[in-house]
Amino acid sequence: MSRVIAVANQKGGIGKTTTAVNIAYDLAEMGRRVLLIDTDGQCNSTDTCRARVEGVATLYDLLFEHEKAEECIQHMEKLDVIASDKLLKNPETKFPDDATRLFTMRDACEEIREQYDFIVIDTPPSLGCMLSNALTFADEVVIPVTCDRYGMEGINDLYVTINATKKYTNRNLRVTGVLLNKYKERTTLCREISNGLPEVLKMFDTTVFDTKVRECEDCKKAQSARMSVQAYNSSCSTAKDYWRVCEEIIGR
Ligand SMILES: Nc1ncnc2c1ncn2[C@@H]1O[C@H](COP(=O)(O)OP(=O)(O)OP(=O)(O)O)[C@@H](O)[C@H]1O
Numbered sequence: 204m205s206r207v208i209a210v211a212n213q214k215g216g217i218g219k220t221t222t223a224v225n226i227a228y229d230l231a232e233m234g235r236r237v238l239l240i241d242t243d244g245q246c247n248s249t250d251t252c253r254a255r256v257e258g259v260a261t262l263y264d265l266l267f268e269h270e271k272a273e274e275c276i277q278h279m280e281k282l283d284v285i286a287s288d289k290l291l292k293n294p295e296t297k298f299p300d301d302a303t304r305l306f307t308m309r310d311a312c313e314e315i316r317e318q319y320d321f322i323v324i325d326t327p328p329s330l331g332c333m334l335s336n337a338l339t340f341a342d343e344v345v346i347p348v349t350c351d352r353y354g355m356e357g358i359n360d361l362y363v364t365i366n367a368t369k370k371y372t373n374r375n376l377r378v379t380g381v382l383l384n385k386y387k388e389r390t391t392l393c394r395e396i397s398n399g400l401p402e403v404l405k406m407f408d409t410t411v412f413d414t415k416v417r418e419c420e421d422c423k424k425a426q427s428a429r430m431s432v433q434a435y436n437s438s439c440s441t442a443k444d445y446w447r448v449c450e451e452i453i454g455r
């Protein structure tokens with residue numbers, strides 16, 4: 204049985220792409236068959252994985268040109284990728300009606316789903332139709348949040364979207380957990396936020412990952428080098444943390 208995991212939070216820059224890419228690579232490194240789908244028109248995870256956007260079939264072709272999923276898969280060294288496309292920056296107008304808007308990705312990926320142990324979906328910083336498509340297809344959601352004053356901003360709105368998805372299009376969707384990212388061990392603020400988080404999340408009936416992903420410079424450098432942080436420097440703190448996050452995901 205494959206597990207489809209969407210990494211989601213409409214807040215920008217909090218580590219969705221970093222989380223999606225690194226858990227995808229680590230799960231692959233752990234011997235799992237992994238497909239990463241980039242649904243964000245910014246194409247950041249496509250780029251980090253060194254997948255192509257020109258001269259290949261992308262997620263755009265899958266969703267709007269009736270291309271078969273198999274034809275959109277790029278086989279990279281460790282994992283498979285369905286690349287995003289700059290044409291997906293404003294997708295709202297392209298879906299002809301609500302049913303298509305919500306179910307397209309799930310239906311288009313039906314035939315490839317069981318080829319993988321994990322399908323990881325990177326999502327854009329908005330509550331729009333790409334997120335709805337991803338949540339309708341997904342079994343689970345991982346929600347990265349940053350460990351700062353505004354890190355939890357908008358989390359209510361994200362849960363409204365998740366709950367609407369559960370009600371209307373995907374009854375079995377569950378939140379794998381909230382993942383604290385950019386954690387600075389020595390700061391009081393981080394500790395306070397971390398300690399208070401389970402209480403804040405009680406109303407959403409959600410747990411927090413035991414592992415916090417620490418902030419580390421090599422994480423940024425890995426993204427610039429278009430590598431997973433594990434491949435860039437397996438002994439840095441972020442690499443160790445994402446590895447533990449994957450162990451938690453497998454155990455959940
Ligand atoms: N644990 C970390 N340590 C250091 N830097 C990090 C960490 N996590 C993310 N970053 C950096 O923060 C920036 C934003 O991360 P990322 O692109 O993953 O966010 P995002 O939520 O996908 O952004 P967007 O909403 O634009 O898609 C990047 O420069 C990334 O390298």
Ligand SMILES: [Mg+2]
Nearest residue numbers: 219220243247
């Ligand atoms: Mg991103």
